[in-house]
Amino acid sequence: MEPIETVSVDYVVVGAGVAGLRAAIALAMAAGNRDQPRIWVLAKDSLAESNTRYAQGGIAAALSDEDTVYFHLQDTLQAGAGLSDPEMARILVEEGVQRVEELIEWGAAFDRTGGRLVFAIEGAHSRRRVLHAGGDATGQEIVRVLMQKAQSLPAIEFHEYAFTMDLTVTDDGRCGGLLALMGPGPPRLVHVCCRGVVLATGGSGRIFRYTTNPPFATADGLGLAFRADLPFQDMEFFQFHPTALHVPGAPHFLLTEALRGEGAWVVNADGERFLFRYDPRGELAPRDVVARAMFLEIQRTGAPVFLDTSPLGESFARERFPRVTQVCAQFGLTLGRDRIPVIPAAHYYMGGIRTDAWGRTALPGLYAAGEVACNGVHGANRLASNSLLDGLVFGARAGQALWEDTQDVPVPKHVPLPAPYRKPSPTALPSEPPPFPDLAWEQCGLIRTEAGLKTALARLSEWLRTWPYPVPVRWAMEALNAMQTLSLLAGFAYLRQESRGAHYRADFPTERPEWRRHQAFRPSDIGYSVLGVGC
Ligand SMILES: Cc1cc2nc3c(=O)[nH]c(=O)nc-3n(C[C@H](O)[C@H](O)[C@H](O)COP(=O)(O)OP(=O)(O)OC[C@H]3O[C@@H](n4cnc5c(N)ncnc54)[C@H](O)[C@@H]3O)c2cc1C
Incomplete structure (x- = not known):
């Protein structure tokens, strides 16, 4: 199977979620006007589609008066169950503050009262530190701002409906580009040759029957890294979100953790707040504890479990969670009044392609950031609202490192195809x-x-x-x-x-x-x- 055409550019970023966009911005800004490279950003569907876009609850950063990076670090390490890498976690919480402040400078409209930022609390956070936008549309706001910034940088070109299939490797063992099915319309197989690639292909929830992830999240970045025989880390750790909507015929829409943070209860069919039988922290225990307790309770009783949203009250629920309110209403449920049927669902992959603190993988010229990557920051369990932050911090690092490591590397003239592509x-x-x-x-x-x-x-x-x-x-x-x-x-x-x-x-x-x-x-x-x- 031969590609129809070969194209040469300087860099390719695969993915237009928080990590890919932030990496492309860092790359373009590091290169500056002096030596403007050509950077392609690819997305397999429309640019509007990514896990980032669906993020509701928010982004954690130690910016409130009651908080410090030390407390945020401690909560991150605690949630990671002994496996969160302390150095990576330190980078996350320290640089996270700068990255979020920068996002605000670029125009991110996080929710405020009286001009002051509002901070929510979520499971396993010891302080209120979760910024949100539009109530529960934080991801959309972050994508809007990053997209606007990226579009202002002339080096960056976007290509939608560009499905990356595999990496290609030069004769001297560097990543030399990738093979992509380029649309829209009838897809053409294109070999894109370049000096370096950032993989930021996001989540993998669709490997499971029940997931909060949208249909595109089919683990493509992990699959192509598998075929390149790259090292993976922590692949046994997949986070299940406790509360996905579970109504016949409806997608497993995520009911944000912040609902429990604001007072909603998890109850069984008898109305009992059973989580306290499993953990003294009840609704605010870490995600894995809550999700497993719910799964076991469903097995024990043979009946569904519910998120009782009545403690929130209808008017507060409508104002604070407009998007969740709207989705629940489509299924005849009133947020702030009703018990919503829920089920734990596959949500976030802590494991991924092994990287260092700058997104470098074992293949020179290949970087990975965001949910597809693993530098150990989340350990065995990610703290809620730390993954948008991860994409911002380590996306920016990957883009910067790619520029610094490869500015003197020429775009390869000849890159062989992987062996299986040479025979039908x-x-x-x-x-x-x-x-x-x-x-x-x-x-x-x-x-x-x-x-x-x-x-x-x-x-x-x-x-x-x-x-x-x-x-x-x-x-x-x-x-x-x-x-x-x-x-x-x-x-x-x-x-x-x-x-x-x-x-x-x-x-x-x-x-x-x-x-x-x-x-x-x-x-x-x-x-x-x-x-x-x-x-
Ligand atoms: C419903 C939901 C709610 C969430 N809420 C929160 C929250 O409140 N706070 C928080 O911190 N985290 C939250 N998360 C997790 C967080 O949103 C994700 O972990 C994060 O956005 C991942 O960002 P990313 O840049 O790595 O990937 P994504 O945002 O998923 O972007 C992946 C990109 O890669 C592209 N891509 C994938 N495969 C290919 C391919 N083969 N070829 C070309 N392009 C490809 C896609 O088109 C897309 O542009 C939530 C996740 C979900 C699903």
Whole structure:
């Protein structure tokens, strides 16, 4: 399968969420006017679509009078269950203050009363420190401001409907660009050659049956890094958000953590606030504790659980959570009055492509930032509202480092295609993907066991062995990305014989001190075949 055309630019940023936009801005600003590079920013759908855009609750930063970066650091480390890297967390909370102040300078309209910023509190935060915009439309405001800033920088060009399939590597072992199916309209396979790439492809929730993530979140960045045999870290740690709307026929719309912060209760079908039976912090316990307690309560009672929003009152709920109010109303539910049926749902990947503090991966010229990356900052469990901050801080760092590391590297003249692209795929395309989201939910979800993980690995191995690759068909590549990512999740989870943070093993239900360490492997280290697709 040969590309239809080859294009040369200086840099490519894959992703137009908070991390990709902030990386592109940093790159363009570091290069300045002196040496204006050509920077492409790619998005697989329209530019308006990203996980960032859906973020509701807010962005954490130690900016209130009652707060300090020390308290924010302590809360981040505490939530990370012993695995949050202290140096990365320090960078996050310290530089986070600067990055958020800069966002305000660029025009971000965070909510205020009497001219003063308003700070919310969420689970596992010891202080009110979560800034929000438009009540519960924080992500939209952040994207608006970053997009406006990026569009003011002439070096940056946006390309929508540009589905990145794979990386390409030069003969001397540098990232030399990527292969993308470029739309809109009938997709053309284009080889984009460049000096360096930032991967900021965001979340992976769609590998699970129930998720808060939009349909594009199919783990593409992780899949293409799998095929490049890059090191991954902490892949067993996937965060489940406790409260996704659970109404027949409705998407699993996220009911922000801030609802519990402001006083909503989690109750069972008898109206009991059962969380206190599982943890003394009740509704304000960390996400993993709340989500698991809800899952167990659903199993124990065989009945649904609810978010009782009546303690908020209708008028406060309408004013503070306009978007959630609107979505609930579409399903005949009144926020601030009703009990809303909820279920825990896959939300955020703490694991990802292993990077250093500047987004560098093991492949020279390739950087990763945002949810696709892992430098250990979130450990085994991310503190609420720390991930937009992560995208801002480490996105900016990746863009800056890419410029500093590669300003003297020429755009490569010849970059070979990955071996499988040089011979046609002999396999026919199946009519639909295997049921991996059900497998993920049942065997690799909130409660895991050795037997379940082995089942998952065996079935994935079987499915992957015959899955066609490469194919210039987006849904088939998305399924491949999701299944390869899931095979890493299951493999890492199988190896970690303890429970910690978001990873819970029913056969090893407690933390074990000897496991207070990260796992980091290339797919080939744990016996996965990466040139083809098997595992
Ligand atoms: C419903 C919801 C609510 C949330 N609320 C909060 C919150 O209140 N606070 C908080 O801190 N975090 C929140 N999060 C998490 C947070 O929004 C995300 O972790 C964060 O926005 C990820 O940013 P990102 O830049 O890494 O990726 P994203 O914002 O997901 O952007 C990914 C980009 O990559 C592009 N892309 C992906 N694959 C490809 C491909 N193959 N080719 C080309 N382009 C590709 C996409 O088109 C998109 O532009 C929430 C998440 C969800 C889903």
